[in-house]
């Protein structure tokens with residue numbers, strides 16, 4: 001039987017970061033992943049993720065985002081890989097809509113660098129956007145792109161270098177815990193440790209063994225289109241990441257042209273409920289037509305050939321905020337299901353938070369709003 005200080009289950013966005021941060025503190029850690037490194041079956045694939053600082057979801061996220069960016073910058077420097085690119089982020093919508101109001105609230109509360117742009121100014125500076133006078137833009141100066149597969153590879157490599165044992169294609173079948181020990185069983189063996197960190201993304205519900213946590217897995221589609229105009233107009237130094245509230249509460253986002261991929265766009269939420277086993281991976285013509293309709297109204301020159309499309313899973317909580325907490329039945333089991341469709345940018349700092357909880361029992365980071373008991377779970 002193998003004995004460790006910490007076992008991390010799931011080595012996607014959050015788990016790879018957690019394994020790194022635990023290992024860099026000199027602890028014995030094993031990470032168990034059911035698939036291969038940086039696979040495309042969970043929530044962290046698709047070649048790009050938006051990172052933003054002026055967070056429309058809630059100003060309380062901003063301190064975490066500041067630390068997340070520091071850690072991404074450090075990881076980028078130490079790995080020698082390109083993990084992040086700051087392009088600026090254009091948040092568009094009605095002045096009284098959630099995106100614009102929320103972005104401004106975070107920017108003003110935390111004194112973040114930003115610009116407010118009237119519709120005419122948006123059209124002048126970013127002519128690809130077809131934006132009516134009923135909308136305005138807020139330019140978040142420190143928003144940009146993260147490259148998720150490379151971020152996971154970099155965290156995994158750094159974890160291994162710091163002494164972590166990472167085991168791939170080894171699904172966890174079950175676990176149990178006493179006050180000071182956890183035991184995890186996989187198809188290949190049994191692992192024992194002082195504590196357990198569960199970062200199973202959309203599989204979290206299955207791994208929680210009777211703890212009723214209100215998680216709903218949502219299928220979302222990512223599209224890559226070739227623009228009908230010169231692709232150079234969409235280069236990252238000219239065209240920012242963007243998020244449009246195109247109808248009240250309905251969001252559409254996208255990226256500059258990154259490599260030969262065309263322009264990646266997607267709707268934020270409005271997908272169908274699914275599970276990791278029954279998710280429909282094919283993308284149908286109705287979905288493509290719908291995406292084209294949104295593009296036609298908001299970014300008509302992006303509506304060229306469809307180069308590719310893929311699906312991905314959000315793991316949503318009822319209020320859209322993360323869960324980072326201990327299992328109320330077992331204080332030495334820590335849960336991180338921080339998706340709700342906006343978690344990747346936090347993976348670096350969530351890794352640090354999880355290592356704090358596993359190694360020190362507490363964290364200096366503000367995570368109270370991610371407590372599980374806000375949902376009063378039934379045991």
Ligand SMILES: Cc1cc2nc3c(=O)[nH]c(=O)nc-3n(C[C@H](O)[C@H](O)[C@H](O)COP(=O)(O)OP(=O)(O)OC[C@H]3O[C@@H](n4cnc5c(N)ncnc54)[C@H](O)[C@@H]3O)c2cc1C
Nearest residue numbers: 010012013014034042043050172201203312339343344345
């Ligand atoms: C389409 C899409 C677009 C998104 N866009 C953004 C964005 O622009 N910006 C942003 O910040 N966030 C974004 N997100 C959210 C973000 O990507 C997720 O919050 C984040 O990737 C979740 O990471 P995770 O580690 O929780 O899940 P995952 O990366 O899926 O990792 C969970 C891991 O656990 C493993 N696992 C599960 N069960 C077991 C088991 N029994 N045994 C062993 N291993 C197991 C899985 O195989 C998987 O590797 C997006 C998400 C999607 C789906």
